[in-house]
Amino acid sequence: MQVANKKMEVSAIENGTVIDHIPPTALFKVIEILHLDKIEDQLFFATNLRSNRIGKKALIKIVDRYCNDYDISYLALVAPTARISTIKNFEVVDKSQIEPPQEVSGFVRCANPMCITNHEKIKTRFTVSSQQGELSLKCRYCEKTTMQEQIEIINEK
Amino acid sequence: MQKSLVSIDDFSKEQIVHILGLAAEFEANPRQKILEGKVVASLFFEPSTRTRLSFESAVNQLGGRVIGFSDANATSVSKGETLHDTIKVITNYCDMIVMRHPVEGAARYASEVASVPVINAGDGANQHPTQTLLDLYSIAKTQGRIDGINIMMVGDLKYGRTVHSLLQALSHFKANFTFVSPVELQMPIEYKKFLYEKGISYYETSDIMERMSETDIIYMTRVQRERFADTMEYERVKNAYVLRRDMLNDTKDTMKILHPLPRVNEIHKDVDNSGKAYYFEQTQNGVYARQAVISHLLGLK
Ligand SMILES: [Zn+2]
Numbered sequence: 001m002q003v004a005n006k007k008m009e010v011s012a013i014e015n016g017t018v019i020d021h022i023p024p025t026a027l028f029k030v031i032e033i034l035h036l037d038k039i040e041d042q043l044f045f046a047t048n049l050r051s052n053r054i055g056k057k058a059l060i061k062i063v064d065r066y067c068n069d070y071d072i073s074y075l076a077l078v079a080p081t082a083r084i085s086t087i088k089n090f091e092v093v094d095k096s097q098i099e100p101p102q103e104v105s106g107f108v109r110c111a112n113p114m115c116i117t118n119h120e121k122i123k124t125r126f127t128v129s130s131q132q133g134e135l136s137l138k139c140r141y142c143e144k145t146t147m148q149e150q151i152e153i154i155n156e157k
Numbered sequence: 158m159q160k161s162l163v164s165i166d167d168f169s170k171e172q173i174v175h176i177l178g179l180a181a182e183f184e185a186n187p188r189q190k191i192l193e194g195k196v197v198a199s200l201f202f203e204p205s206t207r208t209r210l211s212f213e214s215a216v217n218q219l220g221g222r223v224i225g226f227s228d229a230n231a232t233s234v235s236k237g238e239t240l241h242d243t244i245k246v247i248t249n250y251c252d253m254i255v256m257r258h259p260v261e262g263a264a265r266y267a268s269e270v271a272s273v274p275v276i277n278a279g280d281g282a283n284q285h286p287t288q289t290l291l292d293l294y295s296i297a298k299t300q301g302r303i304d305g306i307n308i309m310m311v312g313d314l315k316y317g318r319t320v321h322s323l324l325q326a327l328s329h330f331k332a333n334f335t336f337v338s339p340v341e342l343q344m345p346i347e348y349k350k351f352l353y354e355k356g357i358s359y360y361e362t363s364d365i366m367e368r369m370s371e372t373d374i375i376y377m378t379r380v381q382r383e384r385f386a387d388t389m390e391y392e393r394v395k396n397a398y399v400l401r402r403d404m405l406n407d408t409k410d411t412m413k414i415l416h417p418l419p420r421v422n423e424i425h426k427d428v429d430n431s432g433k434a435y436y437f438e439q440t441q442n443g444v445y446a447r448q449a450v451i452s453h454l455l456g457l458k
Contacts, residue, residue, distance in 0.1 A: 112261060114260060114261045114282070116260045116262035116265075116266050116280075120241065120266075121239075122241075122266055139262065140262075141262025141266055142261035142262035142280075142281075142283055143164065143261075143262070143283055145347075
């Protein structure tokens with residue numbers, strides 16, 4: 001029963017991408033990062049589903065669309081627990097964990113209010129490192145660190 | 158892109174050693190006319206008379222010319238011009254930019270926009286690398302070496318940018334660190350971790366006397382009232398980090414006291430003529446260290 005349920009949740013689309021195990025609080029950030037609010041393909045999402053791994057989770061299914069690694073790497077900033085499945089012909093053909101990017105350009109706001117990037121229109125730039133599974137982003141300009149829980153998305157990438 | 162000095166990390170160990178050598182050369186002969194025909198823009202978006210005069214004196218003594226401003230209120234910046242545009246324009250008028258700005262990261266950004274080298278003369282609470290180089294030069298000059306120094310950093314080690322940069326720079330030279338501060342103002346964990354990863358030892362205490370007799374350098378900083386959430390706590394600790402002459406009795410003959418200045422009351426006046434006070438000479442060394450950086454970045458030395 002469990003297995004059948006799972007199969008239904010994940011592979012009910014014929015072709016496309018399923019992003020699973022998203023923390024519910026990150027769902028809309030993920031939609032934003034992948035610009036899913038702008039696409040014209042069919043899109044399903046669900047949230048507050050039960051998850052053995054992370055308690056509650058959200059899930060996104062995108063019909064007929066595959067995400068590139070660059071976009072996916074950015075998901076690590078907001079949803080490091082997420083799993084990406086590529087679906088072809090109702091079958092999962094590829095399932096991967098997300099590798100965080102080594103550098104982030106634009107997209108994330110520097111958490112330091114005294115940083116030049118928060119005073120002038122300058123694209124932010126960070127180098128990413130991870131300590132005990134927690135990402136930290138060091139700003140190229142003010143040299144301060146933005147921790148994962150402080151990540152705030154800027155709209156243009 | 159042109160090489161700039163924004164953060165002390167921009168210089169390798171070899172470059173730092175080279176700068177210290179040049180500083181000694183300029184001290185022996187500070188009036189070489191090697192900047193003849195060069196124009197240095199001195200852009201102080203916030204006032205800092207001490208730092209500005211040190212840079213301008215460094216340039217003038219080498220025969221260079223200085224243009225610029227000492228306060229952003231007098232410029233188009235106060236009319237809302239962006240830093241980007243200000244730098245884009247001024248870069249055409251000069252061979253080098255020296256800038257101080259209240260916003261963190263401003264100098265790094267300027268170095269990307271400018272077509273000439275940029276020297277950061279302080280960007281908010283972030284970096285002030287020529288201060289670090291003059292501190293290093295002062296240490297090397299008074300101790301006759303830069304390697305394996307016992308240094309005691311005292312006071313506000315949490316927010317003090319000068320101690321953080323000095324720690325980073327001295328990590329190239331196998332220094333032994335003692336951190337003396339109230340619990341509220343201890344050296345941040347990231348810097349302790351940085352030392353640990355480089356295999357450098359440090360010792361942490363709240364007792365200023367504990368390592369006094371072994372130390373080569375005491376680096377004093379100011380403990381500011383604003384840093385304490387609890388004023389009672391400030392009142393309790395403020396006098397624990399004030400240096401007085403009678404505390405220096407058992408110190409090494411060669412021991413010297415440094416302070417980035419201005420001091421308030423953390424060094425008692427009776428220390429000034431103890432022979433161990435070095436904070437005023439330290440300021441003088443700033444001119445030589447800055448001459449060294451300027452001539453190095455312009456490719457003249
Ligand atoms: Zn920043």
